[in-house]
Amino acid sequence: MKKFAVIGATGYVGSAVVAELASRGHQVVAFARNADKVAQADNVQAVQVDVLSPDFAKQLQGFDAVVSAFKVSYPSANFRQDYLTGANAILEAAKTATVPYLLAVGGAGSLFVAPDVQLVDTPAFPQEIHELADTVRVFANDLLDRRDVNWAFISPPALLGVTGGYSEERTGSYRLGEDDVLMNGDVPAGISVADLAIAIADDVENKAHLFKRFTVASK
Structure with missing residues (x-):
C-alpha cells in the first residue's frame, strides 16, 4: 500500500483517479475546495484545501506521489491568470515539500498533429475552448526544462469520455503515446475517464514518466 494525494479530487478526472487508487488498496488523500463532495471510502481522507494557502506545501509532505487534476472555472474573465497562478502554486508547493513525483493532468491541445503543429492551433479545434487549451499548453511548455520539481505531465487523447464524444x-x-495525438485510423483516438484513471494510477505507482509528457488512448 502506498500513500497518494489527488488535487482536484471532485472533478471529472480527479474523482475517477481517487476511486481507482482507493480500489487498489492505497491510502488516498483527496484535496478539494469542497471536501464534502469527495466520495467516501475507508481509505480515502477528504481534505478541504486552497492551493494558494501559505501552508499548502506542508500538506503535500509524506506522499509517494501526487496527482494534480487542478482546474478553475471556465470560461471566466480571469481564467488564464487564475489557472496559471494555481498550477504554478502547486508546482512550488511540490518543490518545497520535495514531492517524489507530481503528475499533472493537462489536455490534448498541446499534442502534435504534425511537426511543429499542435492540436490547439489547427483550424478544426473548437474555438470555445481555445483559451483553456492554450493556457494549459503554456503551463506544459514551462515544465519541459524544469528539474527542480519531480514532474510528469499526462495529456488525455482528443476524445475523453462521453462528453468528448467517446465512451x-x-x-x-x-x-x-508521447507528444503526438494518438489516432484510430484516420480519426482521433479516445478513452473513457475510468481507463484514463487506470493509466494515471499505473503511472504514479511506478513513477514511470519522470520529466516527461505522455498521452494515452483506448486500445
Missing part, C-alpha cells in the same frame, strides 16, 4: 466504458486497457 464511459471501463475496458481495463490502454495504449501509451
Whole structure:
C-alpha cells in the first residue's frame, strides 16, 4: 500500500483517479475546495484545501506521489491568470515539500498533429475552448526544462469520455503515446475517464514518466 494525494479530487478526472487508487488498496488523500463532495471510502481522507494557502506545501509532505487534476472555472474573465497562478502554486508547493513525483493532468491541445503543429492551433479545434487549451499548453511548455520539481505531465487523447464524444466504458486497457495525438485510423483516438484513471494510477505507482509528457488512448 502506498500513500497518494489527488488535487482536484471532485472533478471529472480527479474523482475517477481517487476511486481507482482507493480500489487498489492505497491510502488516498483527496484535496478539494469542497471536501464534502469527495466520495467516501475507508481509505480515502477528504481534505478541504486552497492551493494558494501559505501552508499548502506542508500538506503535500509524506506522499509517494501526487496527482494534480487542478482546474478553475471556465470560461471566466480571469481564467488564464487564475489557472496559471494555481498550477504554478502547486508546482512550488511540490518543490518545497520535495514531492517524489507530481503528475499533472493537462489536455490534448498541446499534442502534435504534425511537426511543429499542435492540436490547439489547427483550424478544426473548437474555438470555445481555445483559451483553456492554450493556457494549459503554456503551463506544459514551462515544465519541459524544469528539474527542480519531480514532474510528469499526462495529456488525455482528443476524445475523453462521453462528453468528448467517446465512451464511459471501463475496458481495463490502454495504449501509451508521447507528444503526438494518438489516432484510430484516420480519426482521433479516445478513452473513457475510468481507463484514463487506470493509466494515471499505473503511472504514479511506478513513477514511470519522470520529466516527461505522455498521452494515452483506448486500445
